[in-house]
Amino acid sequence: QKEVEQNSGPLSVPEGAIASLNCTYSDRGSQSFFWYRQYSGKSPELIMSIYSNGDKEDGRFTAQLNKASQYVSLLIRDSQPSDSATYLCASGAGSYQLTFGKGTKLSVIP
């Protein structure tokens, strides 16, 4: 069974610091990986996608993928209080569906 595991948190970081969120996945056939941000009571919002080993940067966000270790991470630089949300990791294996983790709750303290 395909699983995506995340530390549920909460992860608390001070404003301006780097927040580091981690995710592992079980399906070695997974080819695409996504980070979504979800505010309480709202729908998931796509932040980053990554498909190849290494780093991918977009503004304050950097996604990292290590397929050998089946590990995905998201770094948020210069964290802001508005970044406080639950971050969902998801993987896709070439099929139609995505498998989501339960999410890590991030709290950025002013």
Place this chain on the structure above:
Amino acid sequence: EPEVTQTPSHQVTQMGQEVILRCVPISNHLYFYWYRQILGQKVEFLVSFYNNEISEKSEIFDDQFSVERPDGSNFTLKIRSTKLEDSAMYFCASRRDRGQDGYTFGSGTRLTVV
């Protein structure tokens, strides 16, 4: 920016009743999905729909559920004979192609079965 639109935002129904959740995907998207999220739980895949037919479905998507694209814009999820455990947020999502695009999720319908 294009959006996926879902209606209603909140639906309360009595156990055993039928509900229809509605979605208008982004106009040039070809792949459509329903996911659900029980309060405090993971986002779970229900079904994917492409070329006017179901392409994949999960174990959750049993005979109680059905999907339809009745016209060129709407995409619906019907739940027959709702149960208390069907209470959840239901998200519609779409994407342009099957490859590497992430989904765009709609704002969701909160279904409460009483």
